[in-house]
Amino acid sequence: MSDLAIRLAVPDDLPPVVAMLADDPLGAQRESPDDLTPYQEAFQRLSEDPNQHLVVAVREDRVVGTLQLTIVPGLSRRGATRSIIEGVRVHADERGSGLGTQLIQWAVDESRRRNCQLVQLTSDVTRADAHRFYERLGFTASHVGFKLAL
Template structure:
């Protein structure tokens, strides 16, 4: 799903799992990191217990000094498999992240979205997020 669009296809390498496995190990060992995975039966008409991943979300809890020492959360890696889009799954993933942020004592939830992902921007605005900042990145 990370490489399932033009942007992701340029920056992801799904045939080389090593970097993703190492990243997962780091994330899994950090209690401030929360990965949500949505699964569906691989064969909804069969008796097989196999499942397939159809959605992901990564939530990071960030303690801070600004805003009077507020804790915030960062939503990243929101992905829904192409054949599961339009089912409300993305909404449920983000709603889970907002509720988990509240439970963790966060006073702010933030996310970034590439400027080319116009549909995603409308999705986030529909869920109550506001475009409020200009972001910068530096590749290292």
């Protein structure tokens, strides 16, 4: 996959990124690709925060994957810095190509480069295929997560 580039997202990447976020049963319920306004505002906030890294995978000038990496300084674990991987998506045409592995490897490498001691991610309980994928990459299901909608 030498023709693949992983780079920071730019505003013009928002339409394909949002389309990928919406391209599954869960995303279809919570994303609105027809109205990019909230995504543009969120992108601006992300761009201004040095601990946020929204990246895209690009092949032949086409956005084919994305993820967000957040760097979180902390006190626990002897003052460890951790990273959180979120919003991992691969375009339907690219699934099974190894692109997801490359995206996660980029995030792990970047986390090491930023002196993180731990990489975390969450996945909806219904995403069994994603769970197998993350476990294959060495992640372990170590915690139970909780959410509170505001």
